[in-house]
Amino acid sequence: MSLIFSFIPYIKRLIVLILILFGLAVGFILSKALFDLSIYSNAVFDFMIDKSSYNVAYFSSSLIGALGIISFIGLVLLVGSWVERRMIAKFQIRVGPNRVGIFGLLQPIADAIKLMQKEVLVPAVADKLLFFIAPVAIFIPAILAWAPIPWGPNMTYLNINIGILYIFAVSSLTVPIIFFAGWSSMNHYALLGSMRTVAMMVSYEIPISLSLLSVVIITGTLNLTEIVLWQSSNSIWLGLLIPFSLFTFFFSSTAEINRTPNDIAEAESEIVAGYHIEYSGMKAGLFMAVELGNAVLLGALVTSLFLNGWFLFGLENYIPPYIIFIAKTVAIYIVLIWLRATLPRFRLDQLMNFAWKMLIPVSIINFFMIAIETTIITNLDSSKYIIYLFAIINIAVFVGLIILWSKIFKIDKFSPEKIAPIFAQKIGGIKAMEGTKSVD
Amino acid sequence: MIEFSTYNVIFFSISSFTLISAISVGLVNSLMRSLFFLILTFIGVAGLFILLSADFIAIAQLLIYAGSISILLLFAVMLTPESSTNNGNSKYFLPGILIGIIFTYLMVALVTIFQFNQLSGIHLKKLDFDNTIASIGELLLGKYIIAFELASILLLFALIGAISIVRSNESDFLISLNNKDKK
Amino acid sequence: MVLTNLQVPGKELSEIITEFSSDSVLDFSEDWVQIDKSNLLKILNFMHTNSNIDAAQLCNLTAVDMLDYFEVHYHLQSLDLKKLYSLKVIIDRDTSSLPSICDIYLGANLQEREIFDLFGITFTNHPDLRRIFLWEGFAGHPLRKDFLQMENVTPGLPSFPFEEEGKQNR
């Protein structure tokens, strides 16, 4: 009898195991049927074009794709905050949300219901129109930017030739919206937060565009699908070929989407919440949701630009490619959570210095190197091994440039012995200090 | 008579959106709000470009005007004293109206003089650029290379000029500081 | 009668001070020295600068209401010599003003503000003499012994501080 009771703590884990096995089995059965989701949209299109005009068919089939993407974003917003809170709880030696539903999975829904029930306070001096519009409008670029993401071989919703430019243009619309959110609150904290956001976003768009330029020049296209296909045809991940671009893009994007260590726009210990300090209830919830959605969007972008999209060493032939894509995206998201749980925050001037004095010049050098390499690659017939060589060269140059820059700006690593406290030999004031002082 | 097609519905909704926001730019009292409507106008214009199958220009419009120029204007407004107060009683009201009338006249004249049939979206679509951005790139770095290079040199000079203006002020400032220290 | 380890006996300290300024020590006991109010700044400056006394730090500054008069206690310490000096100044209840020692000891700033707030002793030449714990306009000074017997004053908050009449809703 006691044997049975001793198993009780493990029942939860057993359930998880069973669920995972069950999911795998169902996934295996469904993977054939759900291998390529685009066929369903095409089927709708074929069905509708018989019944009605081209426009109606086009509209209804594209609606299905859009609904698919929006429902994925909705799922991300529901599960993402749970994942983040549970993960951070694990980092912080606590349990995390575990009361609502099994493993607290329903916690985001409970949060949303609580936020919706809360009274939405509007400051008396606020600019009511802009204050109302900002949290709604900030959702638009966050959702629009998902359109050209390539989920699988035929699963790009908006397969346009200017995919990167499109994402870049749409996401740049966030800046004025955040500014309006901060300005219309008529709160000094909010204004400070929005000014910080604008200053940082304006600065960090340059390294982002330089790093994306390296990607574009080496692949010769702005189309995200073709970038993914270029990586698989040359059998290298761009993240390995141009590591500095990956680093620049990732780091700068954390600044753009206000994630630690660059979350100075809403630094809770300094300016409390930054631009959305005056928002309450679901309006604040919308800002938080967009922040979370942007983090996952960053994961998707890094995946398709640098991590070879839906390809994973031939595994994409056996399991649905979009599953691989989502897995990679979630991996990047988890890296973001890891950073958030670990690192303190930079100061504004440190971040600005880093962008202008380190990232931009090094990105330009990196860009020129990649331009030279691209000309060599395009003029050679068998470019496969030369690309591997370039990957090694690029990594070496990446490390070398960082060392060079730290020498130029005299950033020497603080050695722990040099900054550890000393111990007093004698107790007293200034006179006793002279006895113990052994540094500088 | 305008035919009722999907294209026209979309065109008229986007253009009315653009027009309404453009008119609101002048009508609202708060400078910030007019800036907000200006951004909406930029976005509407980008939509019109998309209808003209000019996707690159549409994106450039979004990127440069809605994304960047608007930030520049935001800073300009932030540096303007009393930016949030009533701007309806501006002394530039009459000149503004006059200039507006002149521009309206010019626009109407342009529209009536030119034959826009060949330049509308459907006709452009028939030309069928398979890859706009590639064609634009080839044109810029082929046929119009001199214009492109001249533009880039102009921008470079503008950049250097801006930096040098700032630097010269700063050096004056530093010199005055040094003199102060010497005294 | 009660001396802590480091405390300099009052007699010794009074001799040192008398040597510097003959008529400023008014009284002394085993553990404190009462000095003249008018010579306070001079004596503290001397104690601060003199290397044999080396009163580098002001530990504690507080006041006591003795019903007829106020006592203000200065506890100075020397870190190098490991000594604690206890000085005392007696001031009138009515005029109740003292020169501020902020120029000599930076740390006196907040403590003098506290005494001003809770006892109503004004410190002349203090850079920023305002109430610190209680709001401007609080009636009376709570650490005075007669605080609760004040006329026309009921302890407690009549209304929220800074709240103006009829301006509750902006």
Added chain:
Amino acid sequence: MTVQENYELNIGPQHPSTHGVFRIKVSMNGETIEDLDMIVGYLHRSMEKLSEERTYTQNIPFTDRADYLAAMSNNLGYCLAIEKLANVIPPQRATVLRVIFAELQRIASHAMANGTLVSDAGAWQTPLLYMFREREKILDLFEMTCGARLTTNYMRIGGVAFEPPAEFYPLLNDLLGELPDKIDEYMDLLSTNEIFIARTKNVGIINPKDAINASLSGPALRGSGVPWDLRKADPYCDYDNYDFDVPLGLIGDSYDRFMVRMFEVKESVKIIKQALNNLPLGMHKTQIPLALRPEPGQLYFRTEGPRGELGYFVVSDGGPAPYRLHIRPPSLINLSLLKQLAIGSSLPDAIVTLGSIDIVVGEIDR
């Protein structure tokens, strides 16, 4: 013509980084602080006035509530002051127990201080919760001994209130065994973290002369490199019998104050180990008269609290209640230099400086 206007920002009374109801009104030019005004008193309970109406023993709970993060140290300082005034000599066992609890409280308080400092620097609560892991164990020990975690009310005039239970000692030994490793873990996480160093190094530098002149004490003074610790300079509770070192900062910046606290925790562990080895048998409390009436007189008695010189100025008129009881609040007096430090620095730096000084609002306002 350019018009330059500073704008005002109210940091607090409700702000994550003021560690309580404490308000700083800053006048800012962009991100730079041009002027600063501290506004305290939101938590003012006038303990000093209240204590004049209560007997000496009844005043002990007030001291818990002054510095609610270091209740044991406050109890100890008050009880020692009254014992000195009333000539009560506590038994030897009580003295050693007091040392153990005061040092445990110092560890808990420093853990809280450093954790919140790192939170102020922007780490999303992870270091804070790591620090809390050890603090929780210490508070459990407190709870086991005296039933309360924060407001312990453990020390008595003439000893301590309760004998620790039997299961206290093995748990304490476990804690002492693992604490140095845990501190090394924090050091790995933080003291060599580039971002943390960038945020705290050279921020809020207090030079030693200013520190002494502005009456700073505790880790804020030692962070500036001034070797001053009342446990060594003016030993109470037989601290001169224990072997421990006084860590000193190098240049007096926020990082030094952080590191001084870290190393002080290690020293406290050493002290507790020695105290446990020398814990004598006997009574934990002497009998004192119910209505303690010390002879008329006055006394300024200070101990080294976690935040600095915790002094009690007691005036007795021979009655059962103190005629005047003044608590010297190290938190308040350590703030003397905040204005000079903050003006000219940026807002994040000022926040880190404030965090490194480590204030407790309950003690500031009393």
